[in-house]
Amino acid sequence: MFSRLGNNAARSAALQSRNYATLRDIETRLKSIKNIEKITNTMKIVASTRLSKAERAKNTARTYIANDREVYSHAETAPIETEEKSNLLIVVSSDKGLCGSIHSQIAKAARNRINELNGQKVDVIAIGDKVKTQINRTHSENLVLAFNGIGKETPTFTDAALISDEILKQGKEYSNVEVFYNKFVSGVSFEPTANPIFDAASIEQSPALSQYELDQDAKVPATLAEYSLANAIYSALADGYASEVSARRNAMDNASKNAGDMITKYSILYNRTRQAVITNELVDIITGASSLD
Amino acid sequence: MFRLNALKNVSRQSQIIAKRTYAEVATSDVLKLSLALPHETLFSSATVTQVNVPGANGDFGILANHVPIVEQLRPGIVQITESSGNVKEFFVSGGFATVQPGSTLSITAVEAFEPTAFSPESIKSQLAEAQKNVSSSDEAVAAKAAIQVEVLEALQAIAK
Numbered sequence: 001m002f003s004r005l006g007n008n009a010a011r012s013a014a015l016q017s018r019n020y021a022t023l024r025d026i027e028t029r030l031k032s033i034k035n036i037e038k039i040t041n042t043m044k045i046v047a048s049t050r051l052s053k054a055e056r057a058k059n060t061a062r063t064y065i066a067n068d069r070e071v072y073s074h075a076e077t078a079p080i081e082t083e084e085k086s087n088l089l090i091v092v093s094s095d096k097g098l099c100g101s102i103h104s105q106i107a108k109a110a111r112n113r114i115n116e117l118n119g120q121k122v123d124v125i126a127i128g129d130k131v132k133t134q135i136n137r138t139h140s141e142n143l144v145l146a147f148n149g150i151g152k153e154t155p156t157f158t159d160a161a162l163i164s165d166e167i168l169k170q171g172k173e174y175s176n177v178e179v180f181y182n183k184f185v186s187g188v189s190f191e192p193t194a195n196p197i198f199d200a201a202s203i204e205q206s207p208a209l210s211q212y213e214l215d216q217d218a219k220v221p222a223t224l225a226e227y228s229l230a231n232a233i234y235s236a237l238a239d240g241y242a243s244e245v246s247a248r249r250n251a252m253d254n255a256s257k258n259a260g261d262m263i264t265k266y267s268i269l270y271n272r273t274r275q276a277v278i279t280n281e282l283v284d285i286i287t288g289a290s291s292l293d
Numbered sequence: 294m295f296r297l298n299a300l301k302n303v304s305r306q307s308q309i310i311a312k313r314t315y316a317e318v319a320t321s322d323v324l325k326l327s328l329a330l331p332h333e334t335l336f337s338s339a340t341v342t343q344v345n346v347p348g349a350n351g352d353f354g355i356l357a358n359h360v361p362i363v364e365q366l367r368p369g370i371v372q373i374t375e376s377s378g379n380v381k382e383f384f385v386s387g388g389f390a391t392v393q394p395g396s397t398l399s400i401t402a403v404e405a406f407e408p409t410a411f412s413p414e415s416i417k418s419q420l421a422e423a424q425k426n427v428s429s430s431d432e433a434v435a436a437k438a439a440i441q442v443e444v445l446e447a448l449q450a451i452a453k
Contacts, residue, residue: 064330211394
């Protein structure tokens with residue numbers, strides 16, 4: 001029986017020491033949450049300042065690509081129907097995370113498209129590390145080329161030109177080329193979108209191309225196709241960058257809010273625990289003092 | 294009463310048709326220009342009188358009702374006569390000019406600057422540098438230099 005009593009005493013001592021430790025635990029926890037809040041808040045501010053520039057780039061890129069694509073809509077250009085189809089998906093994303101579901105959504109869209117083209121030859125070119133790892137996880141055999149170092153700054157035409165140059169260097173012919181990117185819809189939403197890219201052969205065989213005067217001997221369709229590839233990649237980069245920055249701003253805004261909530265919760269818990277510890281100590285002191293009387 | 298209603302409807306419809314044809318005639322008499330760069334939009338469906346572009350097969354002027362054409366651009370001046378009579382000039386290093394059916398001209402270029410924005414001294418020094426590299430044994434370097442020479446020579450002709 002006495003031994004059991006001793007057991008109890010040991011337990012209460014442990015409980016008490018744990019009580020003190022919890023107070024310190026809460027304190028360190030609170031400090032780290034405060035630091036996290038500072039970081040997320042700063043990231044949010046950085047994203048907000050970048051957003052206006054990114055949106056401007058997105059708007060000019062959209063006008064640019066609209067002008068570029070107008071000839072295809074008038075000429076009713078479409079991918080050539082062939083017996084053996086080969087597809088190329090260019091998936092545009094970026095290297096950096098902490099921006100919500102933006103990378104996983106574009107990877108999901110690409111994955112769905114690969115499954116949809118089941119049985120056909122599908123090659124994937126990933127632009128950005130995040131989407132590369134995601135595609136690699138499920139469809140590593142389809143991945144032929146990957147780029148990184150994208151999305152640090154507002155994309156420029158030079159980036160797009162270098163990427164399209166590398167793609168052309170591969171020297172493979174595809175019957176269908178699509179570029180996947182996150183289309184900026186509004187400050188709070190984006191939409192994974194696919195745009196077709198046409199090669200020289202499909203431009204030449206466009207049903208309504210005859211209404212245009214065009215120098216076929218000077219390889220204008222080939223030049224136009226290469227130029228359009230760079231343009232499509234540029235506009236995808238610009239649109240994707242704008243969506244990413246705005247998604248990051250929202251994600252960081254939410255993170256800061258959550259951190260704020262947690263700070264209030266833990267501050268209350270901290271104060272309560274501290275008060276409880278003081279009360280316990282007082283009780284101990286008073287009991288001790290009164291026992292001396 | 295029904296007949297009256299029907300008549301009204303018919304007259305309304307004919308009015309709409311009349312309006313539509315009028316609008317179409319009005320738009321086909323003017324040239325709409327869009328001059329877009331990747332990072333900037335210089336003209337967006339602006340009404341202009343005439344545009345002279347440096348095509349790969351020679352310079353040509355575009356007025357309203359020009360035949361649809363797809364033309365590659367070589368380095369040179371795009372000259373735009375606005376409907377107010379003002380003439381604006383932009384030097385482009387290359388791109389595409391496309392006249393769409395319906396008198397819309399879209400020019401897409403990678404870069405475009407006003408001729409006054411260039412400094413003749415730096416053109417001269419860069420041209421000398423590029424001409425040195427044209428005869429390089431490295432094919433890539435030589436090809437790059439040949440393009441540089443083409444652009445810079447065109448620039449030298451316009452920058453004073």
